[in-house]
Amino acid sequence: MVLPMLEPVAIDLPDAAATVRLAQRLAPALAGGGVVYLEGDLGSGKTTFARALLRALGASERVKSPTYSLVERYELPALTVWHLDLYRIADPGELEWLGLDALDAPASLTLIEWPQRGAGALPPLDLRIELRHAGYGRTARLSAAESAQSLRSFLTNTLQKSDS
Numbered sequence: 001m002v003l004p005m006l007e008p009v010a011i012d013l014p015d016a017a018a019t020v021r022l023a024q025r026l027a028p029a030l031a032g033g034g035v036v037y038l039e040g041d042l043g044s045g046k047t048t049f050a051r052a053l054l055r056a057l058g059a060s061e062r063v064k065s066p067t068y069s070l071v072e073r074y075e076l077p078a079l080t081v082w083h084l085d086l087y088r089i090a091d092p093g094e095l096e097w098l099g100l101d102a103l104d105a106p107a108s109l110t111l112i113e114w115p116q117r118g119a120g121a122l123p124p125l126d127l128r129i130e131l132r133h134a135g136y137g138r139t140a141r142l143s144a145a146e147s148a149q150s151l152r153s154f155l156t157n158t159l160q161k162s163d164s
């Protein structure tokens with residue numbers, strides 16, 4: 001499904017600590033749940049972002065990359081977080097067993113690495129984060145779905161107007 005999106009907000013992430021800070025800044029805007037697509041090449045920082053976001057939301061257990069398990073679940077006091085990595089999915093049909101309905105239940109936050117591999121089988125996104133290699137660092141482009149009102153205003157009013 002193609003959803004109307006805002007103009008992306010671009011942010012420089014010169015080192016991994018900057019990726020962590022971005023996740024920390026976004027955490028309050030995602031604490032109520034949502035669906036986040038984490039796009040970007042191998043090693044662009046998707047898991048780094050997800051791990052820092054989980055930490056900022058209060059996860060205390062080890063956050064491992066779901067590259068092999070496909071999905072990891074974190075039960076936080078007020079939120080269930082699903083972290084998916086679909087890199088190894090060859091066909092979106094392979095996702096049926098995952099019970100994708102749970103992913104956009106209320107009070108759940110779903111972080112999806114390699115969402116392109118699940119195209120058509122995933123819940124619609126609220127926030128897209130595109131990470132790119134830029135020299136030794138990375139750049140991020142963030143865009144929120146038109147329906148995700150609070151995220152939209154967070155991106156344009158808070159994130160865009162402050163330094164990373």
Ligand SMILES: Nc1ncnc2c1ncn2[C@@H]1O[C@H](COP(=O)(O)OP(=O)(O)OP(=O)(O)O)[C@@H](O)[C@H]1O
Nearest residue numbers: 013014015016019042043044045046047048137138
């Ligand atoms: N902004 C950044 N600048 C430089 N290095 C970074 C940045 N963000 C993350 N890294 C580093 O990039 C490496 C790969 O990060 P990470 O595993 O998060 O990538 P990924 O996108 O999840 O990769 P994959 O596609 O394999 O899942 C790590 O060593 C991490 O510390």
Ligand SMILES: [Mg+2]
Nearest residue numbers: 046047065113
């Ligand atoms: Mg990863």
